[in-house]
Amino acid sequence: MKDKNHYLPEMATINEVIQETHNIMTFRVTFNDPQVMENFTFQPGQVGQLSSFGTGEATFVINSPPTRKDYLQFSVMRTGEVTSKLHSLSEGDQIGVRAPLGNFFPYEDMKGKDIVFIGGGIGMAPLRPLMLYMLDNRKDYGKITLLYGARSPVDMAFNYELQSWLEREDLETHLTIDAKYEGWQHTVGLIPNVLLDIAPSSENCVAVTCGPPIMIKFTLQALEKLGFKDEQIVTTLEKRMKCGVGICGRCNIGSSYVCMDGPVFTAAQLKELPNEL
Amino acid sequence: MDPVKYLKSADLMSWLEELARENKVFAPRYEGDAVIFAPFDPKQEISIKHAATMPPKKTVFPQSEKLVDFTYSKDPENLSRILIEAKEILPKGTTVVFGSRPCDVRGFTMFDRVYLAEKTTDVYYKARRENTSFITLACEKPETTCFCHWVDSSPSDASGSDVLATPIEDGYVLEPFSEKGQKLLTSSLLENGERWILEVKDVHENAAGFLANAPDLSQAPQKLLDVFDNMEFWENAAAKCLSCGACTYLCPSCYCFNITDETTGMKGTRFRSWDNCMSAQFTMEASGHNPRPTKAHRLKNRVGHKFSYYPAIHDGVISCCGCGRCIKSCPVGIDIREIVQEAINHEPAIGKE
Numbered sequence: 001m002k003d004k005n006h007y008l009p010e011m012a013t014i015n016e017v018i019q020e021t022h023n024i025m026t027f028r029v030t031f032n033d034p035q036v037m038e039n040f041t042f043q044p045g046q047v048g049q050l051s052s053f054g055t056g057e058a059t060f061v062i063n064s065p066p067t068r069k070d071y072l073q074f075s076v077m078r079t080g081e082v083t084s085k086l087h088s089l090s091e092g093d094q095i096g097v098r099a100p101l102g103n104f105f106p107y108e109d110m111k112g113k114d115i116v117f118i119g120g121g122i123g124m125a126p127l128r129p130l131m132l133y134m135l136d137n138r139k140d141y142g143k144i145t146l147l148y149g150a151r152s153p154v155d156m157a158f159n160y161e162l163q164s165w166l167e168r169e170d171l172e173t174h175l176t177i178d179a180k181y182e183g184w185q186h187t188v189g190l191i192p193n194v195l196l197d198i199a200p201s202s203e204n205c206v207a208v209t210c211g212p213p214i215m216i217k218f219t220l221q222a223l224e225k226l227g228f229k230d231e232q233i234v235t236t237l238e239k240r241m242k243c244g245v246g247i248c249g250r251c252n253i254g255s256s257y258v259c260m261d262g263p264v265f266t267a268a269q270l271k272e273l274p275n276e277l
Numbered sequence: 278m279d280p281v282k283y284l285k286s287a288d289l290m291s292w293l294e295e296l297a298r299e300n301k302v303f304a305p306r307y308e309g310d311a312v313i314f315a316p317f318d319p320k321q322e323i324s325i326k327h328a329a330t331m332p333p334k335k336t337v338f339p340q341s342e343k344l345v346d347f348t349y350s351k352d353p354e355n356l357s358r359i360l361i362e363a364k365e366i367l368p369k370g371t372t373v374v375f376g377s378r379p380c381d382v383r384g385f386t387m388f389d390r391v392y393l394a395e396k397t398t399d400v401y402y403k404a405r406r407e408n409t410s411f412i413t414l415a416c417e418k419p420e421t422t423c424f425c426h427w428v429d430s431s432p433s434d435a436s437g438s439d440v441l442a443t444p445i446e447d448g449y450v451l452e453p454f455s456e457k458g459q460k461l462l463t464s465s466l467l468e469n470g471e472r473w474i475l476e477v478k479d480v481h482e483n484a485a486g487f488l489a490n491a492p493d494l495s496q497a498p499q500k501l502l503d504v505f506d507n508m509e510f511w512e513n514a515a516a517k518c519l520s521c522g523a524c525t526y527l528c529p530s531c532y533c534f535n536i537t538d539e540t541t542g543m544k545g546t547r548f549r550s551w552d553n554c555m556s557a558q559f560t561m562e563a564s565g566h567n568p569r570p571t572k573a574h575r576l577k578n579r580v581g582h583k584f585s586y587y588p589a590i591h592d593g594v595i596s597c598c599g600c601g602r603c604i605k606s607c608p609v610g611i612d613i614r615e616i617v618q619e620a621i622n623h624e625p626a627i628g629k630e
């Protein structure tokens with residue numbers, strides 16, 4: 001049998017572009033080959049390498065849930081070369097995709113448990129597919145709470161769906177921003193502090209968190225105060241990646257490769273790794 | 278296996294010429310002060326006295342290789358839209374490498390575990406690896422920087438090679454170690470070599486005799502983890518390092534790469550090229566955060582990867598083949614043997630972790 005070429009991107013078309021914030025854009029893409037689209041499967045938390053040919057590749061979470069099959073969604077924060085190039089694309093443009101890569105959230109093990117999502121900034125992207133997947137399989141999970149924070153209201157991605165999340169009876173949504181802002185009707189305060197105020201019970205609960213390193217650091221401390229054990233905390237790591245298949249050697253932490261053994265880790269697993277985040 | 282063959286030294290160039298008719302042949306020769314593997318040219322002398330300055334890594338893993346060609350074109354139905362076609366470029370043809378050393382080729386066995394992993398086989402590497410044969414020269418007299426015997430190997434190790442050539446008086450005894458190797462040994466220039474088998478054994482034993490006793494490295498993987506957070510240890514080890522990367526470029530078992538794009542007009546190519554963990558850029562993230570901010574962190578990764586992390590996921594095999602090139606070529610004399618031994622002998626200070 002012919003081996004798959006893991007470096008050859010699958011060509012896809014951008015069908016929709018959403019300007020989320022001043023520096024985050026969301027792309028909804030479909031593979032050009034209908035057969036590929038039809039057969040494509042992935043799990044919440046897995047990532048893809050997006051190609052802007054001529055500039056390069058960068059890694060993004062597939063943030064649409066596997067339960068919605070008509071497109072793949074990626075949200076891209078502009079930080080450098082490839083992300084800037086991607087931001088110049090519009091509907092109808094071609095893009096290369098290598099996906100799915102990496103491991104995924106242990107959603108089977110989370111069945112029957114309460115779930116607390118804690119997302120900061122673009123860190124909401126990896127949480128979104130898992131949360132939507134759980135909402136699409138609502139009866140399998142206990143109470144679901146979302147705490148999503150951004151610097152200010154204009155930095156908040158997924159604005160168009162926040163209202164529907166707030167209105168859902170089967171989801172408790174808290175939105176917070178760092179500092180007071182004219183017209184903001186939700187919480188004001190840093191994520192770890194707000195988390196301590198909401199004080200979700202750690203009993204039979206799993207916390208899933210992603211965001212900038214400093215937020216993660218204090219969020220982990222807050223979770224510990226609330227009685228969460230390391231095994232009850234799940235997060236995703238960001239490491240510079242190239243091949244995405246465990247070969248190029250770039251993303252290792254000791255003998256673990258973030259592109260294969262991650263990006264999803266429990267806090268317990270992270271403590272086992274050499275200290276090199 | 279077919280019988281062992283014998284080749285007269287005087288016929289070596291003719292044999293290589295024969296092989297070059299159907300294969301691309303690489304052999305070591307001088308270029309400036311360095312001995313490198315270059316395409317065989319009957320008019321140029323080959324240099325096989327010692328291991329080459331550069332291992333033949335590039336014959337299977339080129340310093341820069343094309344992965345994907347892409348072309349842009351205007352969509353005839355909508356001229357404002359650009360269509361893109363991406364095509365893989367797979368390597369073709371067969372290659373024979375003559376004059377590699379046991380450590381050089383053993384390096385590819387370190388690659389194999391990573392590049393030929395079942396679910397993530399690297400098609401470019403696989404194509405080259407399958408189509409490249411190695412005629413490896415057993416070493417007669419190891420150098421002071423050689424330590425292949427520390428890492429389960431020897432000056433006559435044939436692992437990864439297709440033919441092992443042992444120099445004896447006036448010629449070479451050629452032993453096949455694979456089907457590919459057997460096919461290389463069909464030339465009429467070769468005669469039966471069975472009668473030299475005892476001489477071959479002598480050469481191998483004699484070479485091994487030059488090597489001093491090897492230290493026990495079984496504790497190295499754990500000991501290197503034990504000193505992971507001891508930055509003083511690593512700052513001392515790396516104090517003189519210039520982050521030049523020579524130690525990884527010349528290493529037969531360093532396999533890391535970068536992927537980059539180049540375009541001209543409506544065409545472009547995605548390349549992969551050698552990269553290495555001694556460079557500050559290697560792990561630099563877009564945010565400016567670098568998990569390995571200093572040369573001490575990076576040297577720690579090089580030593581750790583070879584003597585601890587790789588063995589942890591590949592059946593205990595150390596991913597250094599003891600060729601000594603990183604020692605010889607380091608402009609400031611950093612010696613990986615010393616670092617590993619210091620880690621093994623390191624006693625945590627009392628009262629501290």
Ligand SMILES: Cc1cc2nc3c(=O)[nH]c(=O)nc-3n(C[C@H](O)[C@H](O)[C@H](O)COP(=O)(O)OP(=O)(O)OC[C@H]3O[C@@H](n4cnc5c(N)ncnc54)[C@H](O)[C@@H]3O)c2cc1C
Pocket residue numbers: 047056057058059060061062075076077078079080081082083084122125126237238239240241263561562563564
């Ligand atoms: C598992 C994972 C999931 C991610 N998910 C998202 C997401 O959903 N949305 C989002 O906006 N960003 C995400 N990122 C971060 C994103 O990949 C980087 O911001 C992006 O690669 C920066 O590329 P650049 O070329 O614009 O930046 P430059 O600074 O120009 O980068 C140059 C090179 O560095 C690499 N690089 C730099 N920083 C990073 C980094 N932090 N992570 C990985 N590679 C890096 C790039 O691949 C590129 O080749 C994710 C990263 C990882 C590892």
Ligand code: SF4
Pocket residue numbers: 524527528529530531583596597598599600601602603604613
């Ligand atoms: S680490 Fe040094 S001695 Fe070991 S294989 Fe690489 S270059 Fe040779």
Ligand code: SF4
Pocket residue numbers: 249525530531532533552553554555578579580582583
């Ligand atoms: S030592 Fe560094 S460059 Fe060499 S293979 Fe290991 S990680 Fe890659």
Ligand code: SF4
Pocket residue numbers: 517518519520521522523524525555603606607608609610611
């Ligand atoms: S060759 Fe020596 S100076 Fe250069 S990066 Fe390696 S250890 Fe540092």
Ligand code: FES
Pocket residue numbers: 240241242243244245246247248249250251252257258259260
């Ligand atoms: S991205 Fe290449 S090894 Fe992980």
